[in-house]
Every structure is written in C-alpha cells, then in structure tokens.
Amino acid sequence: MGIFDSSRTRVVPVFNHLANADPIGTTWLTPLLRLGSYSAQTLDFDPGHLSSGQPRWWGKNERRLDPPRELLYWLAANASEPSSDKMWGVDATREKRKKLVARDPATIAEAIRLLKTRTRPGVWYVLEGKSAPDVFIETTNALIVVEGKRTERKATGSTTWMPKRSQMLRHMDAAYEIRGAKRVLGLMVVEGDGGTGAVNVSPHWANQATQQILAQTLTDSLPHRSVDERSQIATGFLGVTTWQRLCAAFSIEWPPMDDNIPSD
Numbered sequence: 001m002g003i004f005d006s007s008r009t010r011v012v013p014v015f016n017h018l019a020n021a022d023p024i025g026t027t028w029l030t031p032l033l034r035l036g037s038y039s040a041q042t043l044d045f046d047p048g049h050l051s052s053g054q055p056r057w058w059g060k061n062e063r064r065l066d067p068p069r070e071l072l073y074w075l076a077a078n079a080s081e082p083s084s085d086k087m088w089g090v091d092a093t094r095e096k097r098k099k100l101v102a103r104d105p106a107t108i109a110e111a112i113r114l115l116k117t118r119t120r121p122g123v124w125y126v127l128e129g130k131s132a133p134d135v136f137i138e139t140t141n142a143l144i145v146v147e148g149k150r151t152e153r154k155a156t157g158s159t160t161w162m163p164k165r166s167q168m169l170r171h172m173d174a175a176y177e178i179r180g181a182k183r184v185l186g187l188m189v190v191e192g193d194g195g196t197g198a199v200n201v202s203p204h205w206a207n208q209a210t211q212q213i214l215a216q217t218l219t220d221s222l223p224h225r226s227v228d229e230r231s232q233i234a235t236g237f238l239g240v241t242t243w244q245r246l247c248a249a250f251s252i253e254w255p256p257m258d259d260n261i262p263s264d
Contacts (some may be wrong), residue, residue: 006150012059013256036238048140063136065174070224075127076111096124133171145171164220192242199245209240
C-alpha cells in the first residue's frame, strides 16, 4: 500500500481517464471487458452502457455492497473462529459470538431471528460486513465489479469469519443479490511482471484466476448459494488482465500515475 496503493496509482487514474473520455462507456466498456482471460468464453451478450451521471464508484467513492442475508444466516450457524481475537468484540458481544462458534442452538436461533429484522454492521450476530470492490459499474444490462491488484502476490481468499471466501466471489455474490434482471460480471486487473511492455498475464496470476472458479472454491466461498446460483456467478467471471495491457488498449500513458506524486 502507501505510495504503491493500487487504488490511487492504478484504479483512479485509469478509470477516470476512461470516464472522462466517454462518461457512458459506449467506446470503452465492451473492449475493457474483453481484455479478461476468460472473456471469449463468458462475455456472450451486450453489457450495455452506463447511465448518464452515474457516480464514479471507485477510489474514495467505492460502492459498498451489503452481504447477502442468506449468507448471514449461514454464518450464524457455521462461523469459524475469527481471524483476529479483537473481532470477538467485548463483553456481551464476545459472549454471544463465542456461543455462536460453539454452535449453541439457542444463540443461533436468536441470531437468525434478529437477522430477519436488522443487519446493521457491528451487532453481535452480523458476521460479514459490506463488500467494497475497487470499481463498481452499473449498466443497462449488467453489474460489473473490478478487483485491482498491484503489489499483492495473490488473490484474497478469506474473511474475518470464513477462512475460505474468495474476495472476487464475495464482490460478485453481493452484486448478485441486487442484480434484478441484470447479469453480474467480475474482472481482476493485476500488475504485469515488468514495465510498459508487460502486458501478458503471468502463469502465477493465470492460476490465481483459475482458482476463483474451481468447484471447491465456489462451494467454500458461496455456501449459501445453490449449485445453479454458483454456476451463474462463476459464468460471469471474466478472468484476469494486466494494468499494462489495459493502458495499452486505451492509449493511457504508463505508468498511469507517478508514484512520487503525494496523496491528496
């Protein structure tokens, strides 16, 4: 992170460039989506265009998506110990969450009853917060989430209460919940291994993309979804491309932001 923060140095300058050139995306949206390593197999429809005046849901204005209620029900009955001791909370919250993880039937029943009326983050029975993809785009036909990486060496694969939950699938899962009749698409953009010419996805990142849609990853990450729903979400995953290839495709100078420019 820091001066190498992918949101500041890659996401914001690249997507601002695209939005400035064409606010509704008619000239860049489909070409962008076709950069994904799986796009030839999965992008089988017209994603449409952005609405005029749509917010730029990236950078400091990331769209925060609520977790699916069915996932919260599942977590109340199946949560693992949290990744950090402080996430137990204190006093009554800690006591309740300890009972959930211990599979206490009365506490699970209470949590599920409360979840039916309120899912506000921070209460003891809500065990997943909002998802915040690096880029969220809504078009006439699709909801699109983009996860960008720069210095990270692998895709994030866990959450506080779930030791196996793909970050990419988490974003797509949350978008799927509000999709209506629209398709949900997901794309990973990573740093190529090298400078301007490093447009190709490395074998490492190609493998990381493959891992996102393995049957076991889908089962682990989407335990609250049916087999058909998991398949629909997986079908919308467009794979991975590089920031260098994206910049080359749209004649954006590389690097899109100088690392020496201070944060505002």
